[in-house]
Amino acid sequence: MSIAAAIPSVGKARPLKVPPVTDRTLRNGLRVIAVKRSSVPRAELRLRIPAGLIYDTGDGARARLLPDTMLAGTRDRSSVEIARELQRLGASLAASADDDDLIVHAGVLAQNLKPLLALVAETLTQPAFAADEVTVARDRIAQEIIIRRSQPSAIASDALDARVYGRHRYGRGLPTPEAVRRIGAGPLRTYHAQHIAPRGSSLVIVGDVSPEKAADLAEEMLVPWRVKTTAASPAKPPAPPTGLPVLIVDRPGAVQTNIRMAGRWKKRGAPDFYALAMAHNVFGGYFSSRLVKNIREDKGYTYSPGSAIDHRRLCSTFIVAADVGTDVTGPSLLEIRYELGRMTLLPVSQEELDAGRRYLAGVTMLSTQTQSGLASYIDSITAAGLGIDYLRDFRANLEKVTPDDVLRVAAEYLSPRNLLTVMVGDVSAIKRSVEALEPVEVTTAL
Amino acid sequence: MFVAVYYDVGFRSEPKGRTGFAHLFEHLMFQGSATLEKGMHDSLVTGNGGILNGSTRNDFTNYFDMMPSNALEIALFLEADRMRAVRLTSENLQNQVDVVKEEILVNVKNQPYGGFPWLYLPMALFTTFPNAHDAYGDFADLDAATLEDAADFFDRYYPPSNAVLAIAGEVDPDDAAAIIERHFGSIEERPAPPPVDASEPVPSAERRVVHPDPNAPQPAVAIAYRVPDPIAEFDDYCAAVLLSSILIDGEASRLYQRLVKTGRLASHVSGDVGLVAGTFEVRGPSMLHLAAWYPGTPDPDRILAAIDEEVSRVADGVDAEELDRFRSSYIADYLGSVDALSQRGMLIAAFEQQRANAELINEIPSALARVQADDVARMARAWLQPHSRAVLDVHPGANA
Numbered sequence: 044m045s046i047a048a049a050i051p052s053v054g055k056a057r058p059l060k061v062p063p064v065t066d067r068t069l070r071n072g073l074r075v076i077a078v079k080r081s082s083v084p085r086a087e088l089r090l091r092i093p094a095g096l097i098y099d100t101g102d103g104a105r106a107r108l109l110p111d112t113m114l115a116g117t118r119d120r121s122s123v124e125i126a127r128e129l130q131r132l133g134a135s136l137a138a139s140a141d142d143d144d145l146i147v148h149a150g151v152l153a154q155n156l157k158p159l160l161a162l163v164a165e166t167l168t169q170p171a172f173a174a175d176e177v178t179v180a181r182d183r184i185a186q187e188i189i190i191r192r193s194q195p196s197a198i199a200s201d202a203l204d205a206r207v208y209g210r211h212r213y214g215r216g217l218p219t220p221e222a223v224r225r226i227g228a229g230p231l232r233t234y235h236a237q238h239i240a241p242r243g244s245s246l247v248i249v250g251d252v253s254p255e256k257a258a259d260l261a262e263e264m265l266v267p268w269r270v271k272t273t274a275a276s277p278a279k280p281p282a283p284p285t286g287l288p289v290l291i292v293d294r295p296g297a298v299q300t301n302i303r304m305a306g307r308w309k310k311r312g313a314p315d316f317y318a319l320a321m322a323h324n325v326f327g328g329y330f331s332s333r334l335v336k337n338i339r340e341d342k343g344y345t346y347s348p349g350s351a352i353d354h355r356r357l358c359s360t361f362i363v364a365a366d367v368g369t370d371v372t373g374p375s376l377l378e379i380r381y382e383l384g385r386m387t388l389l390p391v392s393q394e395e396l397d398a399g400r401r402y403l404a405g406v407t408m409l410s411t412q413t414q415s416g417l418a419s420y421i422d423s424i425t426a427a428g429l430g431i432d433y434l435r436d437f438r439a440n441l442e443k444v445t446p447d448d449v450l451r452v453a454a455e456y457l458s459p460r461n462l463l464t465v466m467v468g469d470v471s472a473i474k475r476s477v478e479a480l481e482p483v484e485v486t487t488a489l
Numbered sequence: 490m491f492v493a494v495y496y497d498v499g500f501r502s503e504p505k506g507r508t509g510f511a512h513l514f515e516h517l518m519f520q521g522s523a524t525l526e527k528g529m530h531d532s533l534v535t536g537n538g539g540i541l542n543g544s545t546r547n548d549f550t551n552y553f554d555m556m557p558s559n560a561l562e563i564a565l566f567l568e569a570d571r572m573r574a575v576r577l578t579s580e581n582l583q584n585q586v587d588v589v590k591e592e593i594l595v596n597v598k599n600q601p602y603g604g605f606p607w608l609y610l611p612m613a614l615f616t617t618f619p620n621a622h623d624a625y626g627d628f629a630d631l632d633a634a635t636l637e638d639a640a641d642f643f644d645r646y647y648p649p650s651n652a653v654l655a656i657a658g659e660v661d662p663d664d665a666a667a668i669i670e671r672h673f674g675s676i677e678e679r680p681a682p683p684p685v686d687a688s689e690p691v692p693s694a695e696r697r698v699v700h701p702d703p704n705a706p707q708p709a710v711a712i713a714y715r716v717p718d719p720i721a722e723f724d725d726y727c728a729a730v731l732l733s734s735i736l737i738d739g740e741a742s743r744l745y746q747r748l749v750k751t752g753r754l755a756s757h758v759s760g761d762v763g764l765v766a767g768t769f770e771v772r773g774p775s776m777l778h779l780a781a782w783y784p785g786t787p788d789p790d791r792i793l794a795a796i797d798e799e800v801s802r803v804a805d806g807v808d809a810e811e812l813d814r815f816r817s818s819y820i821a822d823y824l825g826s827v828d829a830l831s832q833r834g835m836l837i838a839a840f841e842q843q844r845a846n847a848e849l850i851n852e853i854p855s856a857l858a859r860v861q862a863d864d865v866a867r868m869a870r871a872w873l874q875p876h877s878r879a880v881l882d883v884h885p886g887a888n889a
Contacts, residue, residue, distance in 0.1 A: 051563055056557055130818040131817060135822070183749070340584065343591070401536055402536060408557065409555055
């Protein structure tokens with residue numbers, strides 16, 4: 044029996060069941076998107092408010108501190124009372140900020156959705172910013188920033204952002220620990236009043252609740268949230284520069300080098316986005332991609348190399364990442380450039396393309412199978428200005444992509460000359476080998 | 490649809506001189522079989538819309554595939570195929586030794602707080618080789634691994650009699666049973682290895698280990714206590730789980746309030762009952778562990794003194810209302826976690842393998858509901874004594 048004969052065939056893929064969506068904009072301007080998913084007796088919520096670090100016209104400390112301090116007590120309840128109420132409801136409530144948004148993540152036993160929404164409304168409209176809570180939060184966040192700055196992957200990510208976005212606020216990174224420790228309750232109150240507003244924000248609810256009822260509850264509980272923002276939208280960043288030397292951030296004694304490359308990309312759903320998605324996928328988007336096969340499974344230079352797309356509100360960026368042994372830094376760069384060049388000059392095979400798109404369609408389906416996964420997915424496409432039809436049509440749109448399409452877009456977007464490169468590693472050990480391939484610029488700190 | 494195969498072999502099965510071998514061998518199981526070339530297993534899963542991985546833990550090594558349900562037979566074929574005969578070549582062995590070393594560099598040696606506390610804390614709490622060796626592996630041991638070791642390991646630990654297969658998702662059980670029979674039924678029968686005896690006495694004196702971390706910018710401390718046996722003393726183990734919640738789980742917890750909020754001794758605390766495998770997916774000795782990160786110079790004693798005070802308060806008695814809140818929160822989180830098919834599949838596999846009780850997945854909430862406030866206080870008195878704990882004292886910086 045031949046091997047091919049032994050491998051079972053795969054049945055026809057079942058069509059993706061796209062759930063009915065209730066999509067409503069409340070009188071106060073908040074958009075509410077609710078979907079039923081009854082797999083467990085819970086509900087998941089994602090509230091996204093455009094109040095991230097790029098809206099902070101100062102050093103970013105207020106935007107970074109706001110999510111933690113906003114949930115740490117209201118006019119009527121201390122932080123520990125909130126924590127106890129959440130336990131009674133079988134709920135979790137946390138908030139974070141990225142460059143674009145402040146995002147509130149919550150989960151709750153479905154029967155307690157209403158009291159949870161009441162609590163969320165309370166934190167949005169009546170945060171206390173008590174002095175002791177602000178102090179605890181800023182010490183914790185300052186400590187997190189200190190620890191983050193010691194992580195080589197974070198150093199690489201910050202250096203890359205600075206190189207890609209330059210003086211735009213996307214390139215600024217996190218505030219310093221000192222800036223965080225300087226912020227008192229006053230500036231937080233002001234920032235909250237300016238930016239925490241329903242218009243432009245979205246709330247996603249996925250769970251064992253009828254979508255109409257979930258939206259009704261959101262309406263009932265959140266309509267008292269009435270604020271008009273005065274904040275201006277930040278300008279788009281310029282396209283990433285090209286033609287710069289490889290930037291090496293020195294990390295003396297490092298046993299690995301964190302290699303990162305980046306270039307511009309298209310937003311989700313834009314023309315050529317699906318062809319680009321396939322180019323990224325075949326190049327480095329999953330375990331069976333060319334990059335992983337080459338520098339991990341053939342050469343053993345690295346544990347988990349790959350490419351990724353960083354979708355932000357104002358632009359999208361293509362990123363290649365590989366953490367490689369110090370002694371194989373030059374050879375790794377050579378292989379990464381070889382694989383990029385191959386994508387740029389030669390067509391992908393039909394087989395590779397078909398496997399890649401089945402993977403991408405399959406994992407998209409798998410990632411939306413839990414309440415939490417579906418809530419996060421809907422939240423992210425909502426942030427990108429897309430509706431549920433993006434999910435529904437995703438597979439069909441991938442299927443239209445041809446090898447010629449991939450070659451055409453790869454020639455531009457994956458060309459090594461259109462990507463910039465940053466490394467974090469031991470300059471004394473890696474500079475010579477990198478320099479053999481590319482001009483190098485060295486920095487000792489960010 | 491999710492398929493998992495759990496082999497009853499983990500860190501605790503490794504022989505002396507071969508630390509890290511169970512994990513290295515997990516990598517080799519992805520390097521091809523007698524019938525499939527290297528890379529084909531991966532591409533048959535991913536190219537049909539799925540994801541795959543494996544992990545090595547204290548008491549098991551698992552392999553799993555999450556795929557669209559029309560691909561069930563492919564997943565089962567692939568798992569049967571490598572169970573029947575793995576492909577072992579010196580080239581693949583050398584390649585994966587290199588990859589595993591890079592994995593250890595990225596996760597541990599080039600990373601601030603790498604391996605803290607999950608890798609180093611058991612090494613401080615336990616003394617016997619199965620529990621206390623470096624589970625990721627010494628580089629010299631990894632380099633010393635031979636093809637013969639790998640062939641022996643496969644022969645000994647990877648027979649069908651030493652494995653549990655679990656499926657979760659949109660699958661008809663009768664159809665699945667027929668497919669399983671078709672692909673696994675003909676695999677050669679071999680005896681399962683004898684179980685590992687990892688039992689060891691509870692420490693009689695505090696064990697303190699200074700852990701220098703050249704990458705870390707700030708000190709940290711981790712503390713571990715032994716707990717009742719997760720299987721033989723399951724009810725008490727559940728009480729210890731809720732004890733850990735009351736002490737460490739979230740902002741309402743005693744130690745968050747004491748160490749972070751009022752005492753300002755630490756910026757972060759976290760902790761749980763269990764090993765890196767999880768809370769309930771462990772067979773042998775387990776632990777209650779917590780970690781705290783704090784600024785300044787290393788000085789764990791103030792933190793330890795505060796912990797001892799809080800533990801003795803809990804040991805004096807816990808309020809039923811407080812216990813109920815932590816329990817509700819734990820159960821709600823548990824329900825959230827089993828929403829994922831992967832988590833359902835993994836729990837039923839581990840529970841069947843270690844306890845012959847896959848149904849435990851549905852019984853965890855009721856087991857927790859049986860815990861009384863007195864049980865929690867009793868656990869604190871019996872197990873959380875300073876003289877029976879281990880302390881891992883992280884000294885940061887290049888001069889640590």
